[in-house]
Amino acid sequence: MIENIQKAVDILHQSKHTTVFTGAGISVESGIPTFRGQNGLWDRYNPIMLEINNFYQFPKESWQDIKTIFYDEIGNAQSNPAHYAVAKLEEMDIVKAVITQNIDNLHQEAGSQTVYEFHGTVKGMICTGCNSHYDSDTVDLSDLPPRCEKCNFVLKPDFVFFGEPIPEAAREKSFAEAELADVFLIIGTTGEVMPACMIPVDAKRNGAKLIEINIAPSKFTSSVDLFIQGKAGEVLPQIVEGIAQLLF
Numbered sequence: 001m002i003e004n005i006q007k008a009v010d011i012l013h014q015s016k017h018t019t020v021f022t023g024a025g026i027s028v029e030s031g032i033p034t035f036r037g038q039n040g041l042w043d044r045y046n047p048i049m050l051e052i053n054n055f056y057q058f059p060k061e062s063w064q065d066i067k068t069i070f071y072d073e074i075g076n077a078q079s080n081p082a083h084y085a086v087a088k089l090e091e092m093d094i095v096k097a098v099i100t101q102n103i104d105n106l107h108q109e110a111g112s113q114t115v116y117e118f119h120g121t122v123k124g125m126i127c128t129g130c131n132s133h134y135d136s137d138t139v140d141l142s143d144l145p146p147r148c149e150k151c152n153f154v155l156k157p158d159f160v161f162f163g164e165p166i167p168e169a170a171r172e173k174s175f176a177e178a179e180l181a182d183v184f185l186i187i188g189t190t191g192e193v194m195p196a197c198m199i200p201v202d203a204k205r206n207g208a209k210l211i212e213i214n215i216a217p218s219k220f221t222s223s224v225d226l227f228i229q230g231k232a233g234e235v236l237p238q239i240v241e242g243i244a245q246l247l248f
């Protein structure tokens with residue numbers, strides 16, 4: 001692994017425009033489980049609560065699970081060394097943008113400035129009636145489902161449910177970033193969620209070198225230039241340290 005970390009250091013040090021692409025794996029060391037796999041959220045919960053038609057039909061029941069997972073559990077999680085390392089790479093002017101499939105806001109909390117949230121965020125809520133936006137911290141979740149102060153329609157978390165389209169701005173900016181990248185760093189994602197999994201494909205087609213960090217091979221592994229098998233929270237700080245030694 002040390003040899004691969006040195007290779008990543010050399011590639012990133014020479015990069016003019018690195019784009020980072022993250023999935024649930026980068027937040028595992030913050031205590032947030034992935035959806036799939038062993039101990040994944042789908043072992044304990046029924047994914048139907050995140051289907052948009054089911055949400056409209058049974059908002060109270062959906063909200064009971066959504067509150068537990070996304071506001072009680074994820075709401076208390078904190079950024080880990082992997083998030084901080086990504087922010088540091090941006091501070092070093094190597095990383096230009098982070099595209100994340102995560103909704104947990106942990107990149108921003110670690111200091112990343114340019115973050116495209118492909119699947120939205122837990123930090124906001126949106127009214128299903130009048131489209132008003134709310135900061136989640138200001139919404140009372142003691143009586144479910146939460147309702148809009150203006151029109152009394154049900155509020156929905158401002159993240160993408162199954163059956164919903166990707167927010168236009170995040171989609172456009174993410175694919176544009178993939179095309180600008182000379183290095184594309186993939187961290188902690190299975191690559192099974194469409195259309196997000198097409199972003200690295202686009203980056204490769206446009207000539208970017210692909211580096212992947214994951215504890216296990218993913219759908220991307222056979223087509224990346226460098227695969228580093230390990231925990232994001234252990235690998236990324238070593239990469240930052242290696243680059244810092246070259247810079248200072």
Ligand code: NAD
Binds near residue numbers: 026102104119188
């Ligand atoms: P996933 O659950 O399908 O896959 C997670 C990946 O992370 C796996 O490939 C696994 O091997 C890897 N992994 C686990 N621990 C790791 C570690 N310590 N270091 C590096 N890699 C590690 O996740 P996904 O591909 O991101 O797709 C699921 C969807 O669910 C995404 O759209 C995401 O938005 C959403 N999701 C988000 C969160 C969050 O916001 N934190 C949590 C769960 C799911």
